[in-house]
Amino acid sequence: MRCGSHKRPGKDPGAQLPAPPHTHTHTWKGLGCLGATPPPTTEGTLSLWSSPLSTADTTQRGRGLRGMLAGDAPHWLPGRQEARLPAEHRWAGNGQPSGGDLESGSSPGPDPQTRGGGMDFALGGLAACGACLLTNPLEVVKTRMQLQGELQPRAGARPYRHVLQALAAIARADGATALQRGLAPALLYQLAMNGLRLGIYGLAESAGCTRHPDGHLSLPRCAIAAALAGVLGAVAGSPLYLVKTHIQAQSAAEIAVGHQHQHQGMVQALRQIWRAQGVAGLWRGAGSAVPRVAVGSATQLSTFSSAKDIVDQLAVFPAGGWQVALAAGMSSSVAVAVAMTPFDVVSTRLYNQPVGPRGQGLLYRGVADCFASTVRAEGILGLYKGLGACYFRMGPHTVLSLLFWDQLRRLWACYGQR
Structure with a gap:
């Protein structure tokens, strides 16, 4: 024809x-x-x-x-x-x-036959894993900078001053392989959390839940769908995020920040937490992950969808091209870093804090107490500690995960329907 x-x-x-x-x-x-x-x-x-x-x-x-x-x-x-x-x-x-x-x-909206369905879960997880492989060193730096100077006044030595210096300090003190510390739980977390998050959001998008009846994109609907999808993903992946945070915080004494858990690996860490604290211990800190991921998901996916529609309408790039997804992802990452950093700092500290014999946190009683304690000891800027590292990690991760997700769905639409 x-x-x-x-x-x-x-x-x-x-x-x-x-x-x-x-x-x-x-x-x-x-x-x-x-x-x-x-x-x-x-x-x-x-x-x-x-x-x-x-x-x-x-x-x-x-x-x-x-x-x-x-x-x-x-x-x-x-x-x-x-x-x-x-x-x-x-x-x-x-x-x-x-x-x-x-x-x-x-x-x-998207064609239900080419988008959504069970494949969106797998494609979402694979896209996030691909992004994680490239951005995990920045995740290590972000975690340590957020734990640096925990509940201490601003005065004092800081082993990590900025992203590039932190990368060099970690490679010098712990070895270059330490920049990929915690990669195994990080990949499994991305597969579980983002597989559910992007998969559920993809189903909502395919069903037309993110658009008005006239076909126009609805920002509130995008935000609600993304937040709900993010909460489900965060709860499912919380044990892996807990272990990832513990392992990434471990370092040589001269550059150590936060509590040092001294795990030997992901499996050993999960087994140790299970034996000492039971199932509840594996999900300790999940309460902080829910607002963190809900805010991040709502900001990320809604701004990505909106930015993508705007770029498409401007016709600056070829319709449906990878440049559209890239431009939308870059715009989304700025909003994500600003909105999510305070919740990310609190989440990292709650996950990494030492626990007592009954599994109770020894530094914070919960999300609200961590917010209040951080502001009292470090000022309001303490909630934005590691903002630069947060963006340098979230920026590429947002761009790569959403770009991979968008293009994997297109490839599936082309080849997977045969």
Whole structure:
């Protein structure tokens, strides 16, 4: 089926669309959508293909014209060319003219057949793990800077002054491998927490829960869906975050900050906590993770969705391209760092504090007490301790996890539906 002889589904077989300007054939050199099956494309665009393909062929493969015109193609893959169709020839994916327009910002939500479903859980976890591999050294620095000077006045020695100096100090005192300390629990935490968080948010997005009935994105709905998804993910992954914090805080005596738990590894740490404190000990600190992740998720995912819509409407980058996700993620990370840092500081300290024989915290009684104690001893800026490290970690992690998530979903939409 060539671009110039495209038939509208459900209409008169003789009806044809006019060929777009500069019609020509072009071989698509993508990763897998070769031969007779093109990937889905963004609404309002039509790819130019070198292989003829009938409507019957596409219907047999389960996508049809619907997938080609309303799906989510990976526009960032090489060899792709597309022609803009007139508005009257755009379809919503159900054989009817589209009710939305990309320029007006009223384009319909994600196609339920290409987004959401059980795969969003796996894709969300894999995306977060990929980001974690690259940003874990910054997580180590962030954790230590937030524990530095805990409940002490500002005067005094500080082994970590800024991010670059902290990275060098850790590598010098503990060895370069210490920059990846706690990587195993960090990866499992990302898989559990973000798999649930991004997966549940993806399901809500696919179901249209994040948009108004007219198709426009709803910021409050995005925030509520993201916060609820984040809370569920935080509770599920809390034991792994507890162990991760303990291990990442461990260091040589000359640069040690916070309480030193002296774990030998993730499995040994989980076993030791289980034996000493029981199941409740594994979830100690989860109360601080709930507001932390709820605020972070609501800020991250809602600002990412909003920024992505704005960038799409501005048409600065190719529609659906990786540049759109990158720009949206960079904008999102600024808001996340500012909104989340006070909760992150409190969460880190509650997780890392020493405990008594009955499992009670020896420094803080809970979230409110940690907030109050930190402000009394260190001032209001104590809640923003490590803000720079927080951004340098959250910024890349936000960009990478959401970028990977966005593109993995597009790849799944293209290849996974066969």
